[in-house]
Amino acid sequence: SQQGEEDPQALSIQEGENATMNCSYKTSINNLQWYRQNSGRGLVHLILIRSNEREKHSGRLRVTLDTSKKSSSLLITASRAADTASYFCATPGAQKLVFGQGTRLTINP
Amino acid sequence: EAQVTQNPRYLITVTGKKLTVTCSQNMNHEYMSWYRQDPGLGLRQIYYSMNVEVTDKGDVPEGYKVSRKEKRNFPLILESPSPNQTSLYFCASSWNRGNTEAFFGQGTRLTVV
Numbered sequence: 001s002q003q004g005e006e007d008p009q010a011l012s013i014q015e016g017e018n019a020t021m022n023c024s025y026k027t028s029i030n031n032l033q034w035y036r037q038n039s040g041r042g043l044v045h046l047i048l049i050r051s052n053e054r055e056k057h058s059g060r061l062r063v064t065l066d067t068s069k070k071s072s073s074l075l076i077t078a079s080r081a082a083d084t085a086s087y088f089c090a091t092p093g094a095q096k097l098v099f100g101q102g103t104r105l106t107i108n109p
Numbered sequence: 110e111a112q113v114t115q116n117p118r119y120l121i122t123v124t125g126k127k128l129t130v131t132c133s134q135n136m137n138h139e140y141m142s143w144y145r146q147d148p149g150l151g152l153r154q155i156y157y158s159m160n161v162e163v164t165d166k167g168d169v170p171e172g173y174k175v176s177r178k179e180k181r182n183f184p185l186i187l188e189s190p191s192p193n194q195t196s197l198y199f200c201a202s203s204w205n206r207g208n209t210e211a212f213f214g215q216g217t218r219l220t221v222v
Contacts, residue, residue: 031208042113042199042213043152088152092207095159096142096167099152 004032004089004100012106019076021103023089024069032065032072033090033097043088046074079107111136115200115214122190122221130185130217132200138212140203141183142167143175145196146216152199157206158183190221 007022023032031050035043049056049065049072056063062075076083086102113134122128134141142157144167154167158177172194174186183202187194197218203211 033210035211040197040216040218042215043201043211044213045210048210090207090211095157095165095206096154097201097203097207097211101149101151 004091004098006087006089006100006103008103009101010104010106012108013079014108015079015081017079019079019083019105019107021074021087021105023072023074023100025072025089025091026070028067029091031092032063034061034063034072034074035088035090035099037086037088037102039085046087076105079105081107081109083107111212113200113202113212113214115198115217118215118217120217120219122219124191124221125189128187128190128219130187130198130200130219132183132185132214133181134183134200134202134212135181136202136212137180138202138204139180140206141177142201143173143183143185144199144201145169146199147196155185155198159206187219190219192221195219195221 004023004025033048034046037043047058060077065072084107086104088099088102090097090099116131139160143155144152153169156175158164200214201211
């Protein structure tokens with residue numbers, strides 16, 4: 001059962017530009033998480049935002065959560081080549097985290 | 110350093126030859142799980158464990174077994190691997206099943222020929 005859906009599926013931007021990825025989900029949640037995956041490697045936790053929070057920052061990352069629209073966005077500012085990766089949103093399921101299909105972000109030099 | 114260690118990283122095996130992928134975490138987490146990742150299908154949970162000696166099926170458990178004899182270890186066992194189990198496998202651990210950060214291993218790329 002898929003809870004989160006990321007949009008777009010792929011995004012290619014120039015280094016230094018900002019990148020925005022969106023996640024929509026279907027059922028009520030108490031938190032939403034974002035993860036990054038470099039090619040073929042394990043997922044790395046980026047940020048967790050709780051349902052009573054609207055916005056959260058971590059370095060160059062900004063995450064928003066709109067529970068009325070059941071959506072979240074991840075903004076990466078001043079992108080770098082090292083930000084090239086896939087980004088996943090994840091929401092709590094019955095007995096697990098449920099991941100979306102991810103957004104593949106490419107930062108061009 | 111907090112980490113989840115999986116071994117091996119890469120494995121090529123033949124159909125029917127039993128194999129075990131090991132997973133160990135050093136954070137004293139109660140919850141551990143196994144996922145497989147396939148193109149177009151995303152991450153799918155195979156099995157999970159809420160604590161020692163407590164395991165349960167995820168979304169795609171067929172062809173897999175797990176055990177949780179100690180809190181830190183959660184091996185994934187393929188008794189008779191088949192080509193459709195060729196995939197990228199991840200072990201993960203966390204304090205609980207979905208409300209805290211999950212730590213992932215580096216992955217095991219398995220090819221069954």
